[in-house]
Amino acid sequence: MTVYTKGVVFDGVDFDDPDCWKLDRYVKRGGYAALRKIIEGSISQDSVIAEVKLSALRGRGGAGFPTGLKWSFMPRQFPGQKYLVCNTDEGEPGTFKDKDIIELNPHALIEGMIIAGYAMGISVGYNYIHGEIFQDYRRFEAALQEARDAGLLGENILGSGFSFQLYAHHGYGAYICGEETALLESLEGKKGQPRFKPPFPASFGLYGKPTTINNTETFASVPFIIREGGQKFLELGKPNNGGTKLFSISGHVSRPGNYEVPMGMPFAELLALAGGMRDGGKLKAVIPGGSSAPVLPAQIMMDVTMDYDSISKAGSMLGSGAVIVMDESVCMVKALRRLSYFYYEESCGQCTPCREGTGWLYRIVDRIERGEGSLGDLDLLESLGKNIAGRTICALGDAAVMPVQGMLKHFRDEFLFHIENKRCLVH
């Protein structure tokens, strides 16, 4: 699988070097310089947060929340324990970027988390790693040990008086544990089920203590921002969409893989980077931001640029940056059936609309796919979607509905054809 970078997280990584993840290699390409800069220059917590704000870095976990702003919500003066948590539970179908970060450049994440801990006055962090990438979990543990041995992590970091402990924790592969409050429950040893918000983790997080949670890529972008300056990061992308972004490109392209490119790159350019369509196929549709993002048809897609604002204007989301490319051989009913099955199986089951609704959605799509649908089913799907979205405890409900809405918006004909002719339009 290809990894390509013109950016921040993988800045300078030689992917052909099997030891590229190691501390000495990381230091050689400028690693831990940001941490040293803070410590040696006694840069204040406020200045670090200000730098992150300036960079316009937005959360890479899916929601795109401005990271600097999130950090400023942490009650730094809180007298008890506070926690920093990294979300490497990457379970959204189509997304596989965080996995590569902890495999190929784990120290960028570690350094980013130490800086975040420093900025928010937090002394303990956890990295919650998806259960099905156990090798990468081991790799991350090895990197942690290197950092500890080098005095970069643990007590009294680089003699600064600042201490930060960081632990790795691996889950068991439940998608819902990527939702930040379910992740906290799971980290506490409980069943991974989202909590109702408010209270938000910033006031009531891990073990009830103030907690900041960010995605792996978010943290791994921080060393660059501190080292090179927020302004430089911002300028890599576009206003309000700072920096570069990792896109996990999958589907019918010649070279699927992770591509780290500046925000705002036209989709057409990104597609070309990935070698264009596989076997000369013709682009039919793209899910631009992970399986929960509404699908966009080719003609719309070829006009968007890859950033939060442009994709949102086109009616979808940048999400986690997973770009699922589909050529004309794809039956949209079948594709939706697969997506709906995922959400049905991954619903945690605590709240009614999601527990009952995701199964219902899936069964209707499944019926249509099997040629047993009826004309009323499409309206029913839309109506159910409205009854699920926005009424659940966490956003999984919305995530399950968006693919349905996107498909029905852009490919209604295909569904109608299935219902009326009891067979597929494509095959």
Place this chain on the structure above:
Amino acid sequence: MLEIEIDGKKLTVPDGSTVMEAAEAVGTYIPHFCYHKKLSVAANCRMCLVQVEKAPKPLPACATPVTDGMRVFTKSDLAVKAQQGVMEFLLINHPLDCPICDQGGECQLQDLAVGYGDVDSRFSEVKRVVPNKDLGPLISTDMTRCIHCTRCVRFSEEIAGAQEIGMAGRGEHSEVMSFIGLTVDSEISGNVIDLCPVGALTSKPFRYQARSWELSRRKGVSPHDGLGSNLILQTKGGRVVRVLPRENESINECWISDRDRFSYEALMSSERLLTPELTIGGQVVSTSWDSALSKVAEEIKGTIEKFGADSIGVVASPNSTVEELYLINKLFGGGLGVRAINTFGRMSDYRLVSESEGVRWLGQSISELRQSDLFMIVGSDLRMESPLLAQQIRQSVKRGAELCVLSPSSSKQLCRSVERIVRPDELLSSLVSIAHSVVVKIGKSVPAVLQLAGLLADDDPMVEAIAKVAGRGGRISILLGEQVENSPQALEIAKVASLFAEAISAEFGWSFASANKVGAQLLTVDSADPTFSRQRKMLIGFGVDLCADSPNAQLMSHQVRAADALVLFSPFKPLSHVAPFSASLPVAPFSETGGSYINIEGVVQAFNGAVRCAGDARPGWKVLRVLGNLLSIPGFDYQSVEDVRRAALGDLEKLSSSTLNNSIDVEDVRINEKHNALIRVGDVPIYQSDAVVRRSHSLQETKLAGCSRLARMNSKTLSSLMINHGDNVLVSQGGAEFSIVAEEDDTLPDFAVALPAVIDGCGVLGELYGPISVKKNM
């Protein structure tokens, strides 16, 4: 305070209130399933979605904190559409089998479906089916009906204190269940039946007995422990078919114990005595009340004439009503001059009666008790004695209070606590040591009695905990339980506890496991001498099983066997008719008579009979009235149970503080020498506590009932006796032997044998907390 407007109604609510609470305060009903005022907020059913001004989405009222100036619309189009949407989801997989569902007619889903459900279903897929679970003999399951509100899950963890119910699986495959292979064994488990909004968890004993709309509701008061839980007795066709809690925030909140809930099964058991029976010359004959009572009156008269009033012994259950106890004392004590009248259950140290300055009680109200910063429970297996009091203390501990337990055996309190488990004969010396150490630690002067035992280690956790709270002037409550009440050193322990309480400015009181122990003390005539030290010619029992309810079954069974006459007033058939003259008189149980109980906080709670008496049974007060008249004792012309109550209590609703008094008049306290001889820990098993409970079939099937059929010892005791876990052993007290299975239980102190007060064949056993010997049964 925050201002909020709900459907146009303005009100102010305290900070931290939720929209649901505000709506309740203003009388606006918001449909809900998972919300329950006593449980944590789960916000999972989504039925309570309402519209909040400026919020883009409908919000769950139960979990949404009120903000100042908030405007909420519970019946707007947006809110109602959201609620209807949720209702549709709840119904798609819910079986529409209301006609065969036990919850039918009292189902929140059924009720709300009428308001929010649609006539037709848009769901044409196959419905989900969920296998049922075995939760034990009390709770019946139909898990396909579960709507996943997790009320039962939250109850078991938050209120009952043990995670016995959970939701396993994910998404649509989520199932509420107990641990694999385990049942739900909590002593307050039945509350999940009330909490379950649908027919997933229902009462097993009540299954298919009746429809809710066929039932009449009568007020009742628990006859099983001193809390005085308020009950609703539901009746059909002249029978009690179900018992539910009647909410009383200051006593039982909205809960009842399983004992209160399921004991009614005994009321219609085949063991009920339905006509008076006389045994004359070995022949049992059913007879009329007239003939039975005149024979009994004759027998009493004859016995007194021939042998004097002291040849009669009376034992009345401390679960008897105020009216019954008043008439028993008036008839036998005042009227006939009988002094051996025991209304104190298993108490064996009668100095507690003679040396108490008033009526012993909780020492404060139940609501005040809950406010304690530290509870010190001395000599009580509180969860088994008074399950809901234990529950309330657990809630206080969760809010930050400390709990210290000093006891010879204690079921886990299921909350944070410091426990000290000691031999029953070391309860006194341990208490003295603790008291001594605490008083020294907080720098107060130590009363002489508290110096009788040495100091504990400086870092003793119990001493530290008490001293810390005492030092900062926190509210401490010292609570004595049945293990003290039934101990031969009860008086000394009580004295030491009261001195300790005084020295550290603590509250001090008693938690009784009988419904009317306070009433029994109040009503006992001055001349009473409840000891049964010498053989009586005639024994009279009221509401008791003479041996099982006695402090020393061995002595009592000698008494019974040697007596010439036995008169038993009881709702139940006697275990045997042995005396030359035996009379069994069917008196009404708690459900068939009016009366009143005085609970541990001194509150008088009156109730009426819920159903007519079964068979020829008659309310106890009426039977005693007739007997009084037959014996020509003046003043037995009461017209109603209220008349009797007025004679007994005047118009009191709560005993006065001059009557309620825990002071103990004793100067001389001596502490036994330490020794290692085997000693019995004869606690009363929760489902053997009285004659009614003992005959409740389903309660007897529970695990808790099963645990009490073993002789438990810790591993050290077992190995010193060369006994293995599971061995058959012979236990003996006072020369009589008894065979039982041994079980290892390391929660017990060394050289102590937990052998319950009541087990089949226990008639041969003696003192509850006395010497015992155990050997392997070869």
